[in-house]
Amino acid sequence: MKVLFIYYISSGGVETLNRHRNAALTQAGVECHFLYKMQGTGHQNLEGIRTFVMNNPVEISNLIKREKYDLIVVCSDDKMLEPIKRSGFEGILIFEVQGLGNHRTAQRFFVQNGRHINRYADAILLPKTHHLVKLAQTYLPKLPRFSFHNCFDSNAFTHKSFQKSPLPIIGWVGRIEKNKNWQTYLEIGRRLIQKKHMIKLWMFIDDTLYERSQYQLFLKRIEDPNLKNHLTIFKNIRNDVMADYYSKIADSGGIVCSTSKVEGFGYTLVEAMSCGCPVLTTDSDGVKSIVQDAKTGIYMKNGQLADAVNKAEQLLTNETLRVKLIRNARVNIKSRFSLNKYATEFMKMYNSLRK
Structure with missing residues (x-):
């Protein structure tokens, strides 16, 4: 099984999530690729992870055709859904929600983009965050919805010993x-x-x-x-x-x-x-x-x-x-x-x- 995760920029919480879920899914035998439309400061963290940076629709379409992904997860960038479907992609296309800012901004996003997401996505994925789950239920009631916790590799990211600071x-x-x-x-x-x-x-x-x-x-x-x-x-x-x-x-x-x-x-x-x-x-x-x-x-x-x-x-x-x-x-x-x-x-x- 081969999965492509798409996001705007290699920075912030989604970049962190992508690294940890790469570890999780790789252990389960899933081949993970990541596509960012822009390179951010988090790109320095991506050593050893199959990552692409491209913003050209033709290049993205060619990548999808070449790699023959079984599943594509598009995070927050709803404008990517239509071109992926129109590229001839025959696998499963999931729209993922992470963040979106405050309650009002998140609601505005669903109001403005709900119809578009419903038309092109096969399902929606989101963390167990109350206001996001409620908005998805309200504005995307017919779309299959999956909500589970993000993951974290606590064995890799853990306490190390250093000389103690004299002040808290x-x-x-x-x-x-x-x-x-x-x-x-x-x-x-x-x-x-x-x-x-x-x-x-x-x-x-x-x-x-x-x-x-x-x-x-x-x-x-x-x-x-x-x-x-x-x-x-x-x-x-x-x-x-x-x-x-x-x-x-x-x-x-x-x-x-x-x-x-x-x-x-x-x-x-x-x-x-x-x-x-x-x-x-x-x-x-x-x-x-x-x-x-x-x-x-x-x-x-x-x-x-x-x-x-x-x-x-x-x-x-x-x-x-x-x-x-x-x-x-x-x-x-x-x-x-x-x-x-x-x-x-x-x-x-x-x-x-x-x-």
């Missing part, structure tokens, strides 16, 4: 855009420093993908003298190296903070947990499958900074709580997001559509 580190990973809510992270850090907590702030960003107005605000904000001496910005770090940084955060007695308004999934939290980092996060829908409050992580109330700072202080100072969260989080990741489970669900989907 609070980490944040994301793009500089409104939905990622980076300003809340910096304000939490500023207030902790104001309360005399001796901490470091580490931000991991992609400086090639951002909202221009947000990035200008960001550049001004990080010049705040109350933050500047505590803050380090890391740009475009290779994914395998991120395990090193998460491990350093964990061993420092620090935490990873996620401030997103809405997430389709949340690979940042999974990666952090796999390396032993306690996590503080907003209840951004997609993280519900990852974080159970006070069991595998801690929720902060969105928009309530006093609550966020209080929860951060608990995680920094309560060693019993930290140990419990770290242990439970690792168990949850290994059981819920295993490669074997993903491969099993994926093959069930394929076999049901072949009939």
Whole structure:
């Protein structure tokens, strides 16, 4: 069996998902190819994975004809569905939903593109994210729908030992855009420093993908003298190296903070947990499958900074709580997001559509 996964750009959560599901499906005997229309910063992570970068419809059509795929999964780029069908592709064509931003943006996407997806896709695939499942039920009620958890190779991406940092580190990973809510992270850090907590702030960003107005605000904000001496910005770090940084955060007695308004999934939290980092996060829908409050992580109330700072202080100072969260989080990741489970669900989907 041969599968092609298509996405806009080799960057972000979908690029991470593709690497992990390549590991899952390869173990199950599936040959996976990946096509990105643009090369992003995540391309540096794709060593040893059959990957194409092309945007020309004729080249894409020729690739599909040459490779004779059994199944093609198009993620988020609904405009790719029609040309694939018109190219003469006779296999199964699945439209996958990941992310799509906040609730309003996601709903607008389904309203504008639902008819198009329904016409050309054979089925829809999406993670177990409540608002995405509900929108798919509403706007694509007749299309076969498959919803199962994304996967994660916790054996490959795990804790490593380094010299301990003398100060706790609070980490944040994301793009500089409104939905990622980076300003809340910096304000939490500023207030902790104001309360005399001796901490470091580490931000991991992609400086090639951002909202221009947000990035200008960001550049001004990080010049705040109350933050500047505590803050380090890391740009475009290779994914395998991120395990090193998460491990350093964990061993420092620090935490990873996620401030997103809405997430389709949340690979940042999974990666952090796999390396032993306690996590503080907003209840951004997609993280519900990852974080159970006070069991595998801690929720902060969105928009309530006093609550966020209080929860951060608990995680920094309560060693019993930290140990419990770290242990439970690792168990949850290994059981819920295993490669074997993903491969099993994926093959069930394929076999049901072949009939």
